[in-house]
Amino acid sequence: MKKIIIIILSIAFIPILNSCSDFDKLSESPNDVNEVDPNFLLTTSTYNFANTYSEFGYWGSRIPSLLQYYQVGDGYKSEELNALYWTPGQSSPWASIYSNLVDIQAMSDLSVEQGNVFTEAVALVYQAGLIDLVSKIYGDVPFSETNQLEEGVVFPKYDQQKEIYETLLVNLKKAKNMIEGIPGSQVPVLDGYDLLYDGDKDKWVKFVNSLRIRMCLLLNNKRNELSIDLDAEFQDAAQNVFTSSDDNAVLDYLGNSAATSFRGGQFRSSELTYARRMGLGFLNSLRDQNDPRLYRWLRPVEKKWDKDVESATTIQYTDPLGQTFPVEVLPYPSGYDDLDTSLYVGLPVGSQASWTAYNAGPQATSVEPKTTPFNSRLSEIYFENANPYIGMDIITYSEVEFILAEAAEIGAFGVSDAEGHYKKAIQASMDEWGIFGDYVGGFDFNEFYSQENIDLSQATNKHERIMTQKYISMFFRPEPWFDWRRTGYPNLIPPYDGAQPAIPIRYHYDSPTPPDPQYVDKYNEAVERLEKSEFVQVPSNDDTRSRMWLLQGTNLPY
Structure with a gap:
C-alpha cells in the first residue's frame, strides 16, 4: 500500500450577503471563504468514504464477530458480539453514512457549479459506494429524496432496493465515462488533494470499474428482476479493472493524531490488546x-x-x-x-x-x-496507530480476482478461467500481507497452493472453495458478510448461545427520529417490503433475520 498524507479539512461555509450598501461592503472580511473549491471537499469525502467502509469491517461494527473472525475474551458485550444478541440501534452506521452523504452532495453541487467534471464524477462514485453500503446493511433506504431540504423534503422516502441498484449502476458507468473523457493521463486536481490516486486517470477508471463488477455480482441472483442488462454492465467494466495490488483503493493511516489513526491504536482507544x-x-x-x-x-x-x-x-x-x-x-x-x-x-x-x-x-x-x-x-498491528498492513480498504486487486474467479465458476458474465483468477486472488492477498517479502527462507506459493484443501481442481464444490478462500483473504473486511448472504458460503455455524438458531442477515432500521407521522409512515412502508424468514419470532418485519429484496426468492443464506 502506498503511503498517502491524509489532509483533513474543516470547511466553514460563510453566507454571501447580497447587498449594495456601503455598510455591507465595509463589513466584508477579506479572510472570508466565499468561493470554495470542490478539491477541498474531495479530500474530506475520500477520507470519510474510505473510513466508513473499512470501519464496518473492523470492530466499529458487529460484523467481525458475526463472521466469527474474533470473539471478545471477557464479559463486556459478549452477548451482543459473541452470541449475536442484537437490538435496534446497536452499532448502527446509519447516521454516519448519511452525514457523509451531505458532504458528498455539497462536493457534487460545487463541481457542477464550477464545471469540475472530475470531482463531479467522484461525487457520483462516493455516493454510489455509500448508498450501496447502507442498502446492503438495511434494505430499502432513502436515496432519491435525500439532501432536498431546500425543496421542502424533510422526510425522504425509502427507495426500493431494485430501483436503487439500477440507478447506482447507471451512475457508476456515467462517472467512468466522465473520467475517461478527461484529456490526458492525469485528472485536473490540486496537488495533494487526490488521496487515492494522485490524479492518475487510469487508476480512477479501474477503481470505478472494479466497484461496478462487485455490484453486478451482488445482483446476479436478482438479474431477472432488473430492467438493466447486467451482463453488458459487467462486461463493459471488466475490460479495465485492477490488474495488480498497486491499483488498490486503500488509504493508509498516518498515526499522528486521533483523526489519522486506526481505531485500535492508542490515540483512539484506551483498550489494551487483550479483549x-x-x-x-x-x-x-x-x-x-x-x-x-x-x-x-x-x-x-x-x-x-x-x-x-x-x-x-x-x-x-x-x-x-x-x-x-x-x-x-x-x-x-x-x-x-x-x-x-x-x-x-x-x-x-x-x-x-x-x-x-x-x-x-x-x-x-x-x-x-x-x-x-x-x-x-x-497481532500488535491491530493495536497501533498506524502500520503498513492496516489501512482503510475500499476494494483491492485480490477481491477483484476473487470476483472474476466466482463469476467464471458459476458461469456468469462470460468470464472464463476460474482457477487462474482464483490463484491470482490468493497470491495477491499474500502479497498484501507481506508474506513473500518476510517469510523466512522464502515462501513457496506453488507448494502452498498444491494442498488438497487449497487447490481448486481438487475441490468437490469449487464455488464453496472460492468463497471460503475469499472469506479468509478478506479478514476484517465487510464484504464476506454480503458474500455469505448471497451464496451461503462459507458454512458459518450459528453461535451456540445465540439469540436464535440463525445468523443475522441485516441490521434493524434506526427508529424514526423525530417520530413525525410522515417519517413513521415511510419507515413502515419499507418495513412492510421486508420478508420474514422462518427464524423471525417478533411481530414486526424489521428483524435481523428478515430478507431484503436482494435475498428474497433466493433461499439464501437459509
Whole structure:
C-alpha cells in the first residue's frame, strides 16, 4: 500500500450577503471563504468514504464477530458480539453514512457549479459506494429524496432496493465515462488533494470499474428482476479493472493524531490488546492449510501446555515471518483432557459469558480478566496507530480476482478461467500481507497452493472453495458478510448461545427520529417490503433475520 498524507479539512461555509450598501461592503472580511473549491471537499469525502467502509469491517461494527473472525475474551458485550444478541440501534452506521452523504452532495453541487467534471464524477462514485453500503446493511433506504431540504423534503422516502441498484449502476458507468473523457493521463486536481490516486486517470477508471463488477455480482441472483442488462454492465467494466495490488483503493493511516489513526491504536482507544481473540474455527482453517497469514494476524500464546516437559521453562519462539516471542511452556496438568497444547489457540464461537478462563486449566482462578495468556491475542498491528498492513480498504486487486474467479465458476458474465483468477486472488492477498517479502527462507506459493484443501481442481464444490478462500483473504473486511448472504458460503455455524438458531442477515432500521407521522409512515412502508424468514419470532418485519429484496426468492443464506 502506498503511503498517502491524509489532509483533513474543516470547511466553514460563510453566507454571501447580497447587498449594495456601503455598510455591507465595509463589513466584508477579506479572510472570508466565499468561493470554495470542490478539491477541498474531495479530500474530506475520500477520507470519510474510505473510513466508513473499512470501519464496518473492523470492530466499529458487529460484523467481525458475526463472521466469527474474533470473539471478545471477557464479559463486556459478549452477548451482543459473541452470541449475536442484537437490538435496534446497536452499532448502527446509519447516521454516519448519511452525514457523509451531505458532504458528498455539497462536493457534487460545487463541481457542477464550477464545471469540475472530475470531482463531479467522484461525487457520483462516493455516493454510489455509500448508498450501496447502507442498502446492503438495511434494505430499502432513502436515496432519491435525500439532501432536498431546500425543496421542502424533510422526510425522504425509502427507495426500493431494485430501483436503487439500477440507478447506482447507471451512475457508476456515467462517472467512468466522465473520467475517461478527461484529456490526458492525469485528472485536473490540486496537488495533494487526490488521496487515492494522485490524479492518475487510469487508476480512477479501474477503481470505478472494479466497484461496478462487485455490484453486478451482488445482483446476479436478482438479474431477472432488473430492467438493466447486467451482463453488458459487467462486461463493459471488466475490460479495465485492477490488474495488480498497486491499483488498490486503500488509504493508509498516518498515526499522528486521533483523526489519522486506526481505531485500535492508542490515540483512539484506551483498550489494551487483550479483549479480542481470534475465533477458533477461523484459526483452525488457517492452521489446517498451513496459512502464513496466521502469523501476521495473530500472536502465539504466552503460556503453552506441553505433555513432553516436566517443569516450566521459557522459550524464545520465532514464527515463519521472523517474529520472536517469549513463550512459557508448562507441564500438562493431570485431571484435564481437553486443554489445547498448540502455540496458537482461538476461542470457541458463541458464549454469552466470559472467556477469560478458557484453556487455563488449573490456573483459571489466577488469570486476570482479559489478560489470560492461554489463548492467542491478535497481532500488535491491530493495536497501533498506524502500520503498513492496516489501512482503510475500499476494494483491492485480490477481491477483484476473487470476483472474476466466482463469476467464471458459476458461469456468469462470460468470464472464463476460474482457477487462474482464483490463484491470482490468493497470491495477491499474500502479497498484501507481506508474506513473500518476510517469510523466512522464502515462501513457496506453488507448494502452498498444491494442498488438497487449497487447490481448486481438487475441490468437490469449487464455488464453496472460492468463497471460503475469499472469506479468509478478506479478514476484517465487510464484504464476506454480503458474500455469505448471497451464496451461503462459507458454512458459518450459528453461535451456540445465540439469540436464535440463525445468523443475522441485516441490521434493524434506526427508529424514526423525530417520530413525525410522515417519517413513521415511510419507515413502515419499507418495513412492510421486508420478508420474514422462518427464524423471525417478533411481530414486526424489521428483524435481523428478515430478507431484503436482494435475498428474497433466493433461499439464501437459509
